[in-house]
Amino acid sequence: MKTSLKSIAALSVLAGAALAASAQTVTLKVHHFLPAGSAAQKMFIQPWCDKIALESGDKMKCQIYPSMQLGGTPPQLFDQVKDGVVDVTWVLPGYMAGRFPLSEVFELPFMMQSPEGTSKALWDFVQTHPNVAAEFKDVKLLALHVHGDGVFHMTKQPIKTMADLKGLKVRAPTRQTNKLLAALGATPVAMPVPAVSEALAKSVIDGALVPYEVVPSVKIQELVKFHSETDPTEPAIYTSTFMFAMNKAKYESLPPDLKKVIDNNSGLALSGQIGKTFLAADGIGKKLTEKNTHNVIPAAELQSWKKAGEQVSADWVAAVTAKGANGQALLENARALIAKYAVK
Structure with missing residues:
Protein backbone atom coordinates (compact mmCIF):
# COMPACT_ATOMS: atom_id res chain seq x y z
CA MET A 1 0.00 0.00 0.00
CA LYS A 2 2.79 2.37 0.97
CA THR A 3 4.64 1.47 -2.22
CA SER A 4 1.53 2.16 -4.29
CA LEU A 5 1.01 5.51 -2.63
CA LYS A 6 4.63 6.42 -3.21
CA SER A 7 4.29 5.42 -6.86
CA ILE A 8 1.14 7.48 -7.25
CA ALA A 9 2.82 10.45 -5.58
CA ALA A 10 5.86 10.12 -7.83
CA LEU A 11 3.66 9.96 -10.92
CA SER A 12 1.76 13.00 -9.73
CA VAL A 13 5.00 14.93 -9.33
CA LEU A 14 6.14 13.92 -12.80
CA ALA A 15 2.76 14.78 -14.29
CA GLY A 16 2.80 18.14 -12.56
CA ALA A 17 6.29 18.86 -13.81
CA ALA A 18 5.29 17.92 -17.34
CA LEU A 19 2.20 20.12 -17.12
CA ALA A 20 4.27 23.03 -15.82
CA ALA A 21 6.80 22.54 -18.62
CA SER A 22 4.07 22.46 -21.26
CA ALA A 23 2.57 25.63 -19.78
CA GLN A 24 5.85 27.51 -20.06
CA THR A 25 6.05 30.07 -22.84
CA VAL A 26 8.41 29.24 -25.68
CA THR A 27 10.33 32.38 -26.64
CA LEU A 28 11.87 32.41 -30.11
CA LYS A 29 14.96 34.55 -30.62
CA VAL A 30 14.47 36.26 -33.99
CA HIS A 31 17.56 37.94 -35.46
CA HIS A 32 17.80 40.12 -38.57
CA PHE A 33 19.95 42.84 -40.09
CA LEU A 34 17.64 45.85 -40.56
CA PRO A 35 16.51 48.42 -37.95
CA ALA A 36 13.43 47.92 -35.82
CA GLY A 37 11.70 50.66 -37.81
CA SER A 38 12.26 48.91 -41.14
CA ALA A 39 9.35 47.75 -43.26
CA ALA A 40 10.64 44.19 -42.87
CA GLN A 41 10.16 44.23 -39.11
CA LYS A 42 7.07 46.43 -38.87
CA MET A 43 5.11 44.95 -41.77
CA PHE A 44 6.24 41.32 -41.81
CA ILE A 45 8.33 39.98 -38.91
CA GLN A 46 6.38 41.60 -36.05
CA PRO A 47 2.97 40.69 -37.53
CA TRP A 48 4.14 37.09 -37.97
CA CYS A 49 5.27 37.00 -34.34
CA ASP A 50 1.97 38.50 -33.20
CA LYS A 51 0.07 35.86 -35.17
CA ILE A 52 1.91 32.87 -33.73
CA ALA A 53 1.46 34.32 -30.23
CA LEU A 54 -2.28 34.69 -30.81
CA GLU A 55 -2.73 31.26 -32.37
CA SER A 56 -0.70 29.55 -29.65
CA GLY A 57 -2.64 31.22 -26.86
CA ASP A 58 0.55 33.07 -25.90
CA LYS A 59 2.41 29.79 -25.39
CA MET A 60 4.89 30.86 -28.10
CA LYS A 61 6.27 34.35 -28.51
CA CYS A 62 9.14 36.15 -30.19
CA GLN A 63 11.97 38.27 -28.93
CA ILE A 64 13.11 40.23 -31.95
CA TYR A 65 16.70 41.42 -32.24
CA PRO A 66 17.05 43.87 -35.16
CA SER A 67 20.21 45.46 -36.57
CA MET A 68 22.40 42.42 -35.78
CA GLN A 69 22.02 43.08 -32.04
CA LEU A 70 23.14 39.55 -31.19
CA GLY A 71 26.41 40.08 -33.04
CA GLY A 72 27.93 38.97 -36.30
CA THR A 73 27.36 40.26 -39.81
CA PRO A 74 24.39 39.76 -42.18
CA PRO A 75 26.16 36.98 -44.13
CA GLN A 76 26.54 35.04 -40.86
CA LEU A 77 22.80 34.93 -40.10
CA PHE A 78 22.26 31.63 -41.91
CA ASP A 79 24.90 29.87 -39.83
CA GLN A 80 23.51 31.46 -36.68
CA VAL A 81 20.11 29.87 -37.22
CA LYS A 82 21.62 26.63 -38.51
CA ASP A 83 23.79 26.29 -35.41
CA GLY A 84 21.08 27.32 -32.95
CA VAL A 85 22.65 30.62 -31.91
CA VAL A 86 19.26 32.08 -32.81
CA ASP A 87 15.91 30.39 -33.35
CA VAL A 88 14.61 32.29 -36.38
CA THR A 89 16.26 34.55 -38.93
CA TRP A 90 15.49 36.53 -42.05
CA VAL A 91 18.34 36.97 -44.52
CA LEU A 92 19.36 37.04 -48.17
CA PRO A 93 20.98 33.83 -49.44
CA GLY A 94 22.76 36.11 -51.93
CA TYR A 95 24.80 37.62 -49.10
CA MET A 96 26.62 34.27 -48.99
CA ALA A 97 27.96 34.22 -52.53
CA GLY A 98 28.07 30.78 -54.09
CA ARG A 99 26.42 28.95 -51.21
CA PHE A 100 22.98 28.71 -52.83
CA PRO A 101 23.87 28.51 -56.53
CA LEU A 102 20.71 26.81 -57.85
CA SER A 103 18.17 29.09 -56.18
CA GLU A 104 20.14 32.03 -57.62
CA VAL A 105 18.14 31.49 -60.81
CA PHE A 106 15.50 33.85 -59.37
CA GLU A 107 18.13 36.58 -59.07
CA LEU A 108 19.00 36.53 -62.75
CA PRO A 109 18.23 39.68 -64.75
CA PHE A 110 14.69 40.50 -65.84
CA MET A 111 13.04 37.51 -64.15
CA MET A 112 10.64 38.94 -61.58
CA GLN A 113 7.17 40.04 -62.70
CA SER A 114 5.39 40.63 -59.38
CA PRO A 115 6.75 40.25 -55.84
CA GLU A 116 3.74 38.27 -54.62
CA GLY A 117 3.63 35.86 -57.55
CA THR A 118 7.39 35.46 -57.87
CA SER A 119 7.67 34.73 -54.13
CA LYS A 120 5.14 31.92 -54.53
CA ALA A 121 7.04 30.69 -57.58
CA LEU A 122 10.29 30.65 -55.59
CA TRP A 123 8.72 28.59 -52.80
CA ASP A 124 7.21 26.15 -55.31
CA PHE A 125 10.51 25.91 -57.21
CA VAL A 126 12.49 24.97 -54.10
CA GLN A 127 9.90 22.43 -52.95
CA THR A 128 9.71 20.65 -56.32
CA HIS A 129 13.45 20.35 -57.02
CA PRO A 130 15.25 18.11 -54.48
CA ASN A 131 18.66 19.40 -55.51
CA VAL A 132 17.53 22.99 -54.88
CA ALA A 133 15.82 22.07 -51.61
CA ALA A 134 19.11 20.50 -50.49
CA GLU A 135 20.63 23.99 -50.38
CA PHE A 136 18.33 24.72 -47.42
CA LYS A 137 18.45 21.29 -45.73
CA ASP A 138 20.17 22.59 -42.60
CA VAL A 139 17.23 24.79 -41.57
CA LYS A 140 13.45 24.63 -41.27
CA LEU A 141 12.25 26.92 -44.06
CA LEU A 142 9.30 29.10 -43.08
CA ALA A 143 9.10 31.21 -46.23
CA LEU A 144 11.01 32.30 -49.31
CA HIS A 145 10.29 35.59 -51.01
CA VAL A 146 11.55 38.39 -53.24
CA HIS A 147 11.24 42.16 -53.11
CA GLY A 148 9.85 44.69 -55.58
CA ASP A 149 11.53 46.21 -58.62
CA GLY A 150 15.10 47.39 -58.24
CA THR A 239 15.28 41.10 -57.48
CA SER A 240 16.84 39.39 -54.48
CA THR A 241 15.72 36.20 -52.80
CA PHE A 242 15.17 36.09 -49.04
CA MET A 243 14.70 33.23 -46.61
CA PHE A 244 12.75 33.23 -43.38
CA ALA A 245 14.07 30.20 -41.53
CA MET A 246 13.99 28.41 -38.18
CA ASN A 247 16.51 26.26 -36.40
CA LYS A 248 15.58 22.63 -37.10
CA ALA A 249 16.26 21.37 -33.58
CA LYS A 250 14.18 24.18 -32.09
CA TYR A 251 11.27 23.29 -34.33
CA GLU A 252 11.55 19.59 -33.51
CA SER A 253 11.60 20.38 -29.77
CA LEU A 254 8.18 22.03 -29.93
CA PRO A 255 5.11 20.12 -28.76
CA PRO A 256 2.67 19.10 -31.53
CA ASP A 257 0.28 22.01 -30.97
CA LEU A 258 3.05 24.60 -31.35
CA LYS A 259 4.52 22.82 -34.37
CA LYS A 260 1.07 23.10 -35.93
CA VAL A 261 1.05 26.86 -35.30
CA ILE A 262 4.41 27.17 -37.06
CA ASP A 263 3.25 24.95 -39.94
CA ASN A 264 0.07 26.99 -40.35
CA ASN A 265 2.18 30.14 -40.65
CA SER A 266 4.73 28.84 -43.15
CA GLY A 267 4.93 27.94 -46.80
CA LEU A 268 3.46 29.11 -50.09
CA ALA A 269 0.81 31.45 -48.70
CA LEU A 270 3.22 33.16 -46.29
CA SER A 271 5.81 33.53 -49.05
CA GLY A 272 3.29 35.26 -51.30
CA GLN A 273 2.04 37.46 -48.49
CA ILE A 274 5.54 38.67 -47.69
CA GLY A 275 6.12 39.51 -51.36
CA LYS A 276 2.86 41.48 -51.38
CA THR A 277 3.93 43.28 -48.20
CA PHE A 278 7.25 44.30 -49.73
CA LEU A 279 5.43 45.74 -52.75
CA ALA A 280 3.31 47.85 -50.40
CA ALA A 281 6.49 48.95 -48.61
CA ASP A 282 7.87 50.21 -51.93
CA GLY A 283 5.07 52.78 -52.02
CA ILE A 284 5.97 54.00 -48.54
CA GLY A 285 9.65 54.29 -49.44
CA LYS A 286 8.99 56.07 -52.73
CA LYS A 287 6.87 58.69 -51.00
Missing part, protein backbone atom coordinates in the same frame (compact mmCIF):
# COMPACT_ATOMS: atom_id res chain seq x y z
CA VAL A 151 15.65 51.14 -58.62
CA PHE A 152 18.83 53.14 -59.29
CA HIS A 153 19.34 55.71 -56.51
CA MET A 154 22.13 58.01 -57.68
CA THR A 155 24.04 60.90 -56.12
CA LYS A 156 25.15 62.97 -59.14
CA GLN A 157 23.17 62.04 -62.23
CA PRO A 158 20.11 60.05 -63.26
CA ILE A 159 20.35 56.83 -65.26
CA LYS A 160 18.53 57.17 -68.57
CA THR A 161 20.58 54.98 -70.89
CA MET A 162 23.12 52.21 -70.56
CA ALA A 163 25.86 54.71 -71.40
CA ASP A 164 25.03 56.66 -68.23
CA LEU A 165 26.26 53.74 -66.14
CA LYS A 166 29.73 53.62 -67.66
CA GLY A 167 32.36 53.81 -64.94
CA LEU A 168 29.94 54.53 -62.10
CA LYS A 169 30.36 52.63 -58.84
CA VAL A 170 26.97 51.11 -58.08
CA ARG A 171 26.01 48.92 -55.13
CA ALA A 172 24.05 45.72 -55.64
CA PRO A 173 23.37 42.85 -53.22
CA THR A 174 24.08 39.61 -55.07
CA ARG A 175 26.68 38.23 -57.42
CA GLN A 176 24.24 37.83 -60.33
CA THR A 177 23.14 41.46 -60.05
CA ASN A 178 26.75 42.57 -59.83
CA LYS A 179 27.48 40.60 -63.01
CA LEU A 180 24.64 42.42 -64.72
CA LEU A 181 25.96 45.81 -63.60
CA ALA A 182 29.37 44.93 -65.01
CA ALA A 183 27.76 43.85 -68.30
CA LEU A 184 25.99 47.23 -68.42
CA GLY A 185 29.28 49.11 -68.01
CA ALA A 186 29.09 50.02 -64.33
CA THR A 187 31.61 49.14 -61.65
CA PRO A 188 29.70 46.85 -59.28
CA VAL A 189 30.27 47.12 -55.54
CA ALA A 190 28.82 44.33 -53.41
CA MET A 191 27.66 45.15 -49.89
CA PRO A 192 24.77 44.39 -47.53
CA VAL A 193 22.06 47.04 -47.14
CA PRO A 194 23.27 48.32 -43.73
CA ALA A 195 26.54 49.45 -45.31
CA VAL A 196 24.88 51.54 -48.03
CA SER A 197 24.36 54.74 -45.99
CA GLU A 198 28.01 55.19 -45.10
CA ALA A 199 29.16 54.20 -48.59
CA LEU A 200 26.92 56.87 -50.14
CA ALA A 201 27.83 59.50 -47.56
CA LYS A 202 31.57 58.96 -48.10
CA SER A 203 31.23 58.72 -51.91
CA VAL A 204 32.55 55.18 -51.88
CA ILE A 205 29.75 54.50 -54.35
CA ASP A 206 27.93 56.74 -56.84
CA GLY A 207 24.62 55.07 -56.24
CA ALA A 208 22.79 51.96 -55.14
CA LEU A 209 20.50 49.52 -56.89
CA VAL A 210 17.83 48.68 -54.32
CA PRO A 211 14.02 48.67 -54.14
CA TYR A 212 12.18 51.68 -52.70
CA GLU A 213 11.31 49.55 -49.68
CA VAL A 214 14.89 49.99 -48.41
CA VAL A 215 14.78 53.81 -48.50
CA PRO A 216 13.57 54.44 -44.91
CA SER A 217 15.99 51.93 -43.38
CA VAL A 218 19.11 53.62 -44.71
CA LYS A 219 17.75 57.16 -45.31
CA ILE A 220 18.57 56.98 -48.99
CA GLN A 221 16.33 59.97 -49.73
CA GLU A 222 18.76 62.19 -47.82
CA LEU A 223 21.88 60.82 -49.50
CA VAL A 224 20.96 60.83 -53.21
CA LYS A 225 19.21 63.21 -55.61
CA PHE A 226 18.07 60.94 -58.45
CA HIS A 227 15.87 57.87 -58.66
CA SER A 228 15.72 55.94 -61.94
CA GLU A 229 13.10 53.22 -62.31
CA THR A 230 12.72 50.76 -65.16
CA ASP A 231 9.56 50.62 -67.27
CA PRO A 232 6.91 48.88 -65.12
CA THR A 233 5.62 46.91 -68.12
CA GLU A 234 8.95 45.07 -68.27
CA PRO A 235 10.15 42.43 -65.79
CA ALA A 236 12.23 43.90 -62.96
CA ILE A 237 15.88 44.54 -63.78
CA TYR A 238 16.66 42.41 -60.73
CA LEU A 288 9.91 59.72 -48.96
CA THR A 289 11.79 60.55 -52.17
CA GLU A 290 9.17 62.96 -53.55
CA LYS A 291 11.46 66.01 -53.30
CA ASN A 292 14.12 64.34 -55.44
CA THR A 293 14.23 63.84 -59.21
CA HIS A 294 12.63 60.77 -60.78
CA ASN A 295 12.72 59.25 -64.24
CA VAL A 296 11.66 56.02 -65.93
CA ILE A 297 14.01 54.11 -68.23
CA PRO A 298 11.74 53.26 -71.21
CA ALA A 299 11.08 49.78 -72.54
CA ALA A 300 12.79 50.56 -75.86
CA GLU A 301 16.02 51.45 -74.05
CA LEU A 302 15.79 48.34 -71.88
CA GLN A 303 15.91 45.96 -74.85
CA SER A 304 19.70 46.29 -75.10
CA TRP A 305 19.93 45.87 -71.32
CA LYS A 306 17.98 42.62 -71.60
CA LYS A 307 20.43 41.34 -74.21
CA ALA A 308 23.28 41.99 -71.79
CA GLY A 309 21.25 40.18 -69.13
CA GLU A 310 20.82 37.15 -71.39
CA GLN A 311 24.56 36.57 -71.28
CA VAL A 312 24.53 36.67 -67.47
CA SER A 313 21.78 34.04 -67.50
CA ALA A 314 23.65 31.93 -70.03
CA ASP A 315 26.76 32.04 -67.85
CA TRP A 316 24.71 30.89 -64.84
CA VAL A 317 23.27 27.99 -66.87
CA ALA A 318 26.75 26.94 -67.94
CA ALA A 319 28.16 27.21 -64.41
CA VAL A 320 25.50 25.10 -62.67
CA THR A 321 25.41 22.60 -65.53
CA ALA A 322 29.15 22.10 -65.18
CA LYS A 323 28.48 21.12 -61.55
CA GLY A 324 25.93 18.47 -62.50
CA ALA A 325 22.60 20.32 -62.58
CA ASN A 326 20.43 20.86 -65.65
CA GLY A 327 20.77 24.63 -65.71
CA GLN A 328 18.60 25.25 -68.75
CA ALA A 329 15.74 23.14 -67.37
CA LEU A 330 15.94 24.94 -64.02
CA LEU A 331 15.86 28.34 -65.74
CA GLU A 332 12.90 27.38 -67.91
CA ASN A 333 11.00 25.96 -64.93
CA ALA A 334 11.66 29.09 -62.86
CA ARG A 335 10.31 31.27 -65.67
CA ALA A 336 7.27 29.01 -66.07
CA LEU A 337 6.47 29.19 -62.36
CA ILE A 338 6.89 32.97 -62.33
CA ALA A 339 4.40 33.18 -65.21
CA LYS A 340 2.05 30.72 -63.46
CA TYR A 341 1.85 32.74 -60.25
CA ALA A 342 2.10 36.20 -61.84
CA VAL A 343 -0.31 38.72 -60.30
CA LYS A 344 -2.03 40.52 -63.15
